[in-house]
Amino acid sequence: MSIAEETPQSRRDWLLSDAPTTRRQARLGAMYQGWLTFRGNKLAMFGLVILILLIAMAIFAPWLSPQSPFSQNLTDRLQPPSAAHWLGTDHLGRDILSRLIHGSRITLFIVGTVALIAPIIGLFIGTVAGFAGGWVDQVLMRITDIFLAFPKLILALAFVAALGPSIGNAVLALALTAWPPYARLARAETLTIRNADFIAAARLQGAGPLRLLIGHIWPLCISSLIVRVALDMAGIILSAAGLGFLGLGAQPPMPEWGAMISDGRTYILDFWWVAAMPGIAIFVVSLAFNLLGDGLRDVLDPKGAKE
Amino acid sequence: MSETLLSVRDLRVAFPTRQGVFEAVRGVSFDLGRERLGVVGESGSGKSMTGRAILGLVRPPGKVTADRLTLDGQSILNLPERKMRAIRGSHISMVMQDPKFSLNPVVKIGDQIMEAYRLHAGRGSGNARDKALEMLAAVQIRDPERVMDAYPHEVSGGMGQRIMIAMMLAPDPEILIADEPTSALDVSVRTEVLNIMDRLVRDRGMGLIFISHDLNLVAQFCDRVLIMYAGRIVETIEAKNLHNARHPYTQGLLNSLPRLDQPVKHLPVLERQDSWRDAPLIDESMETELPGGL
Amino acid sequence: MLTVEGLDVWFGYPPDRVDAVQDASFTVAQGESFGLVGESGSGKSTILRAIAGLIDTWSGRIVVDDQQVEGRRRDRAFHKTVQMVFQDPYASLHPRHSVDRVLSETLKLQGMDDIDRRVQRLLDDVGLGRGFRFRYPHQLSGGQRQRVAIARALAAEPRLLLLDEPTSALDVSVQAEILNLMTDLRAEHGLTYVMVSHDLAVVGHMCDRLAVMQGGRIVEVMKVEDLRQGAASEAYTKSLIEASAGYVRA
Numbered sequence: 001m002s003i004a005e006e007t008p009q010s011r012r013d014w015l016l017s018d019a020p021t022t023r024r025q026a027r028l029g030a031m032y033q034g035w036l037t038f039r040g041n042k043l044a045m046f047g048l049v050i051l052i053l054l055i056a057m058a059i060f061a062p063w064l065s066p067q068s069p070f071s072q073n074l075t076d077r078l079q080p081p082s083a084a085h086w087l088g089t090d091h092l093g094r095d096i097l098s099r100l101i102h103g104s105r106i107t108l109f110i111v112g113t114v115a116l117i118a119p120i121i122g123l124f125i126g127t128v129a130g131f132a133g134g135w136v137d138q139v140l141m142r143i144t145d146i147f148l149a150f151p152k153l154i155l156a157l158a159f160v161a162a163l164g165p166s167i168g169n170a171v172l173a174l175a176l177t178a179w180p181p182y183a184r185l186a187r188a189e190t191l192t193i194r195n196a197d198f199i200a201a202a203r204l205q206g207a208g209p210l211r212l213l214i215g216h217i218w219p220l221c222i223s224s225l226i227v228r229v230a231l232d233m234a235g236i237i238l239s240a241a242g243l244g245f246l247g248l249g250a251q252p253p254m255p256e257w258g259a260m261i262s263d264g265r266t267y268i269l270d271f272w273w274v275a276a277m278p279g280i281a282i283f284v285v286s287l288a289f290n291l292l293g294d295g296l297r298d299v300l301d302p303k304g305a306k307e
Numbered sequence: 308m309s310e311t312l313l314s315v316r317d318l319r320v321a322f323p324t325r326q327g328v329f330e331a332v333r334g335v336s337f338d339l340g341r342e343r344l345g346v347v348g349e350s351g352s353g354k355s356m357t358g359r360a361i362l363g364l365v366r367p368p369g370k371v372t373a374d375r376l377t378l379d380g381q382s383i384l385n386l387p388e389r390k391m392r393a394i395r396g397s398h399i400s401m402v403m404q405d406p407k408f409s410l411n412p413v414v415k416i417g418d419q420i421m422e423a424y425r426l427h428a429g430r431g432s433g434n435a436r437d438k439a440l441e442m443l444a445a446v447q448i449r450d451p452e453r454v455m456d457a458y459p460h461e462v463s464g465g466m467g468q469r470i471m472i473a474m475m476l477a478p479d480p481e482i483l484i485a486d487e488p489t490s491a492l493d494v495s496v497r498t499e500v501l502n503i504m505d506r507l508v509r510d511r512g513m514g515l516i517f518i519s520h521d522l523n524l525v526a527q528f529c530d531r532v533l534i535m536y537a538g539r540i541v542e543t544i545e546a547k548n549l550h551n552a553r554h555p556y557t558q559g560l561l562n563s564l565p566r567l568d569q570p571v572k573h574l575p576v577l578e579r580q581d582s583w584r585d586a587p588l589i590d591e592s593m594e595t596e597l598p599g600g601l
Numbered sequence: 602m603l604t605v606e607g608l609d610v611w612f613g614y615p616p617d618r619v620d621a622v623q624d625a626s627f628t629v630a631q632g633e634s635f636g637l638v639g640e641s642g643s644g645k646s647t648i649l650r651a652i653a654g655l656i657d658t659w660s661g662r663i664v665v666d667d668q669q670v671e672g673r674r675r676d677r678a679f680h681k682t683v684q685m686v687f688q689d690p691y692a693s694l695h696p697r698h699s700v701d702r703v704l705s706e707t708l709k710l711q712g713m714d715d716i717d718r719r720v721q722r723l724l725d726d727v728g729l730g731r732g733f734r735f736r737y738p739h740q741l742s743g744g745q746r747q748r749v750a751i752a753r754a755l756a757a758e759p760r761l762l763l764l765d766e767p768t769s770a771l772d773v774s775v776q777a778e779i780l781n782l783m784t785d786l787r788a789e790h791g792l793t794y795v796m797v798s799h800d801l802a803v804v805g806h807m808c809d810r811l812a813v814m815q816g817g818r819i820v821e822v823m824k825v826e827d828l829r830q831g832a833a834s835e836a837y838t839k840s841l842i843e844a845s846a847g848y849v850r851a
Contacts, residue, residue, distance in 0.1 A: 349774060349775075493640035493641055494640070494845050495840065495841070495844050498844060498849075520773070522773070523847050524848055527848040527849070559774065560774060563773050563774045563776070563777035564773055564802065565777075565803055566806075567802050567805045567828065567829050570805070573784065574780055576774070576777050577774035577777070
């Protein structure tokens with residue numbers, strides 16, 4: 001009994017120790033500190049909970065959804081929310097709740113892939129440009145500028161139009177249009193780090209440019225990139241939905257949220273729920289990512305945190 | 308000591324942290340007259356925090372408490388920000404360590420000084436310009452007209468610090484709190500800046516709180532010295548007697564300085580003792596003022 | 602050990618070119634401790650950075666251990682001979698690298714083996730115990746950080762240490778500890794020091810000879826004994842000594 005009460009306390013002390021005795025304890029301790037800061041931000045925790053629910057929803061979609069997202073029932077079309085169909089049915093009589101639940105998989109796939117590709121391209125280009133300087137910097141940054149010169153969605157549209165509409169191409173297009181801001185950010189960070197004494201010290205040990213870039217500069221750029229990604233997620237979801245809405249992303253009958261809004265727009269005045277339900281879903285998830293990003297900034301990027 | 312300008316009793320500054328409440332200042336008491344009062348201590352001793360607490364510049368979640376914190380008999384403890392702003396500048400001013408961070412980089416120096424003056428005096432602009440020129444001249448800037456139209460990055464560190472002082476003095480404060488005003492300056496410039504502050508104390512009868520880590524400088528420049536350790540004052544002493552300080556901490560600090568006239572192979576190292584954290588204050592003046600029989 | 606001849610260092614291009622160091626020459630013998638003194642902007646730190654290969658816009662001759670160096674290129678042997686300790690211990694340690702990572706990476710770069718034991722040795726050498734090995738910089742005080750920085754510099758087992766104001770960011774009591782540590786290390790490892798400082802007393806304590814710099818030029822090279830007796834031949838040096846002695850009320 002008493003042991004059970006003491007163990008968590010001593011584990012906390014172990015994690016918060018100022019003098020860790022092993023590499024593992026030091027690393028876990030640093031992570032725990034971050035978690036404590038994050039936990040202090042109520043709104044961020046709220047965002048995290050929503051996202052965990054979203055992930056759980058995506059994983060358990062087949063078991064959670066009351067009906068198949070594809071099965072049509074034209075006699076039940078455009079039914080308002082009721083006990084049988086909690087969120088109503090669409091113009092083909094499909095259960096909107098089931099489609100939303102299955103659609104979370106698509107949303108997560110899009111967001112996850114873009115969030116993986118764009119910052120990595122950006123990080124690589126930005127840090128190389130900032131670190132190398134000179135003509136390398138000029139060339140890479142001018143390319144970045146070209147990408148930045150076009151509105152994101154228009155550029156994505158052009159890509160998808162060229163590659164052919166499909167969910168995979170939509171993701172690719174979004175990723176290719178999303179990286180320039182990350183490159184800018186990474187370059188700016190690199191420029192401030194490049195002349196730091198600890199980089200000079202590593203140079204004096206004979207560390208090569210590759211080691212400096214990967215081992216010393218990347219770890220310091222990554223945190224601000226993660227924050228930026230989390231804050232940009234909402235925009236990515238909206239862009240994906242936009243592509244879906246224009247019919248250039250997920251193809252019917254896939255239950256992509258943006259495509260669902262597009263389907264509902266014909267009936268928006270008389271059967272509001274068809275478009276409103278996926279709209280609310282997009283809104284909630286975007287908000288959750290935004291809140292999460294704010295919390296992550298407190299943890300990872302103390303400079304930018306509120307006072 | 309002359310009349311008391313500022314009176315502080317049992318001043319405490321506490322910050323809540325994950326490990327519990329951290330007290331940066333733990334019961335500091337002193338009176339400031341029209342004098343140069345030095346506050347020395349190492350980093351983390353709470354000397355800067357004391358200055359900030361007096362000016363109401365401790366940011367939340369930091370909490371300031373005191374039995375008494377009075378300026379000319381009026382309590383200035385935890386005043387609302389609007390009232391505190393009126394006091395800052397017109398009654399108490401502060402000069403920070405690095406002028407680069409205290410001056411607005413995109414506003415001309417002259418405009419900044421006039422702004423500071425107008426905020427507190429609320430008079431016409433022609434008057435403010437004259438006053439600003441006068442202040443710049445008072446801090447020994449040779450070509451005040453030119454400096455008025457310069458931006459902060461166009462002047463050197465020493466001149467920046469003098470401009471800061473000019474700005475702080477424009478509204479004629481009674482007390483100047485200088486937090487390491489010369490630490491970022493070269494020795495040759497340092498003397499000039501100190502001379503200016505010295506003259507202001509003498510000519511205008513200002514009270515000066517001079518926060519510094521440099522014991523020798525404080526001993527030479529100030530009238531009276533408070534030595535702080537771990538958030539408390541451990542010793543107060545006449546500046547000229549500083550080298551005969553009694554507290555082992557003060558002695559340790561003095562001994563650990565390398566000296567040109569006394570070469571040694573190893574410098575004596577300060578051995579900190581836990582008892583210093585709570586031991587009673589060594590106050591020279593109390594002993595000299597009260598006869599031994601009492 | 603170190604010869605610098607006719608060193609010019611500049612930054613930027615005409616018309617904005619700034620000549621940070623002009624025609625600086627001095628030699629440092631094996632085992633000697635040499636000080637570079639001057640006010641901010643006098644070019645003293647710039648000389649160290651040019652020697653270390655952190656600046657490539659310089660001309661003149663720099664010979665380290667009978668090897669002439671060029672531009673920014675330095676070979677492995679140079680890094681094994683020369684190391685540097687920086688002024689600000691808050692900026693010279695990578696904020697996300699633990700002490701263990703800093704030291705073991707350095708040892709690996711220097712091609713050392715038996716890293717675990719060596720890290721422990723280095724920490725012992727600079728007076729940090731076992732408990733500090735896995736800490737991150739934010740868990741260390743300024744003095745402890747500077748000890749780590751010194752341990753990092755020692756990892757290569759260099760013979761020449763360039764010290765750039767190693768104690769100016771520290772409290773005096775901590776300064777005393779670090780200066781003592783450097784005195785001991787020099788005796789123990791037979792190191793040669795080139796130390797930059799604005800503090801005459803610190804240079805007087807640590808060095809055998811010193812060069813006084815003003816506006817990018819070396820005005821005077823003198824023995825520390827002469828400095829102690831105030832026997833400077835140049836007016837600037839005299840004024841510097843006087844100003845360092847402290848404040849005299851006008």
